Amino acid sequence: MKRRGAGEREKDVKKRKLLDELGESWLPYLTPKDDGFHQLWKTKYSKLVLRTAEKIPKEVHEEVQEAFLTLQKHGCFFQDLVRIKGKDFVTPVSRILIGNPGCTYKYLNTRLFSVPWPVEGYEINYSHPEISKACKALIKLNCYLHRESIQALQEQNLAETKGMEDSPVIDRHQDYATSITEMGSILQDQSPSHVPENDHSHLKERTSYNLSLLNYMDPQQMPFLKQEPYFGMGKMAVSWHHDENLVEGSTVAVYSYSCEEPAADILEEKTPSGRDPAVWHVGLKVAWDIKNPGLAVPLYPGDCYFMLDDLNMTHQHCVLAGLPPRFSSTHRVAECSQGTLPYILDQCNAALQNLCADTHLSCPTLKSLDVDDIKRVEETHNEVEFEWLRQFWFQGKRYRKCTDWWDKPMAALDEFWRKLELMTSLLLCEFRKEEQAEEQRNERISCLLPILEERQELRQDWLAR
Numbered sequence: 001m002k003r004r005g006a007g008e009r010e011k012d013v014k015k016r017k018l019l020d021e022l023g024e025s026w027l028p029y030l031t032p033k034d035d036g037f038h039q040l041w042k043t044k045y046s047k048l049v050l051r052t053a054e055k056i057p058k059e060v061h062e063e064v065q066e067a068f069l070t071l072q073k074h075g076c077f078f079q080d081l082v083r084i085k086g087k088d089f090v091t092p093v094s095r096i097l098i099g100n101p102g103c104t105y106k107y108l109n110t111r112l113f114s115v116p117w118p119v120e121g122y123e124i125n126y127s128h129p130e131i132s133k134a135c136k137a138l139i140k141l142n143c144y145l146h147r148e149s150i151q152a153l154q155e156q157n158l159a160e161t162k163g164m165e166d167s168p169v170i171d172r173h174q175d176y177a178t179s180i181t182e183m184g185s186i187l188q189d190q191s192p193s194h195v196p197e198n199d200h201s202h203l204k205e206r207t208s209y210n211l212s213l214l215n216y217m218d219p220q221q222m223p224f225l226k227q228e229p230y231f232g233m234g235k236m237a238v239s240w241h242h243d244e245n246l247v248e249g250s251t252v253a254v255y256s257y258s259c260e261e262p263a264a265d266i267l268e269e270k271t272p273s274g275r276d277p278a279v280w281h282v283g284l285k286v287a288w289d290i291k292n293p294g295l296a297v298p299l300y301p302g303d304c305y306f307m308l309d310d311l312n313m314t315h316q317h318c319v320l321a322g323l324p325p326r327f328s329s330t331h332r333v334a335e336c337s338q339g340t341l342p343y344i345l346d347q348c349n350a351a352l353q354n355l356c357a358d359t360h361l362s363c364p365t366l367k368s369l370d371v372d373d374i375k376r377v378e379e380t381h382n383e384v385e386f387e388w389l390r391q392f393w394f395q396g397k398r399y400r401k402c403t404d405w406w407d408k409p410m411a412a413l414d415e416f417w418r419k420l421e422l423m424t425s426l427l428l429c430e431f432r433k434e435e436q437a438e439e440q441r442n443e444r445i446s447c448l449l450p451i452l453e454e455r456q457e458l459r460q461d462w463l464a465r
């Protein structure tokens, strides 16, 4: 876990400056009731695409909505204790991460571990057949949104033309339950080191969602929601943010399900301007800007929206609460070069190569005391402890609600960690020996010291949490 950096302080200053410039007044924002709403959308927010519920197959709605209710019924949604600017906060929305087996997603210093959706080649035990069905519905939604995203990018000419001539036309009538086999091949090709050969694969890569973060919130149970601070848009379920840890320029696709069709705008007279507080909205603003009005787009049950291309980088978004409870499934291409189970297992295996634990010898020894080897091993030690084990156990046993999938890998990582602890103690023993040349010993110690200091600090942080 990184501590607060210069980047965050700089953001604070910018935010302060923006609020100061604003003074007592609010910035303008538009909703569909306002003249110029569509013009503003077309000019400043064109990479936000809305697919209203009636354009989406009935089958998708039925399966996905049932999946949401199942996960809710089985108590699979959890509020996260996230860390912002060195302070802990409980998120008002409850979440669950579902995605490719072994994938994790880190947001606000919290690493979530995905409940695997069914992908060919993986054996997954779900705690209940209904949960299995729900995960299947979500991977099907994922395939559907993947195809819809490609289409939306192509319609907007964001699919770049180079290399597109021979790209297959997306069949709109293809059964939405695209075989999960297709996902399997995507999964094998997840590593970001696969640099795309042409723009079609680039297009695919930026829409091949490897996970979805599902959100749930019932505003009636959450009396203390924050007010939107810049535009006066009302209560927020999720504050302004950019989605973190995504592949650059990748799309985010969201299925939104507020559980009741809102009554005709009964509050209209009371709120002649501004958004209807009974209806859920997604809010958008240009990042660090006060010239352009914000946008509040109402979301009715079953609507989907897409943040195409670099929209997530150039703009910020928030979720404005309505009255009914609401679910959403937010499909993302997580940048997980350091966030998959195979990655961390590889790191650990590589580190353990430096341990000589020959059973014939009475006690284990270290093969190399080379500074590069020391550094690699001790950094892996920190990584597995703070990015994986503590993150996992800090979240309690929530993952067992859905599946035992993480049990074995976590036990394996735990075993690795024990050996890494042994390796650190062997290293310290070596340093106590007199036989090393002074200079060499100093070099090794100064390589180890900062890593051990970081370990100590992080242990204190986690203990305090």
Ligand SMILES: O=C(O)CCC(=O)C(=O)O
Pocket: 213, 215, 238, 243, 254, 256, 282, 317, 318, 319, 327, 328, 329, 330
């Ligand atoms: O629920 C939504 O519509 C989006 C939620 C969101 O922005 C997020 O989870 O990052």
Ligand SMILES: [Fe+2]
Pocket: 241, 242, 243, 317
């Ligand atoms: Fe978001």
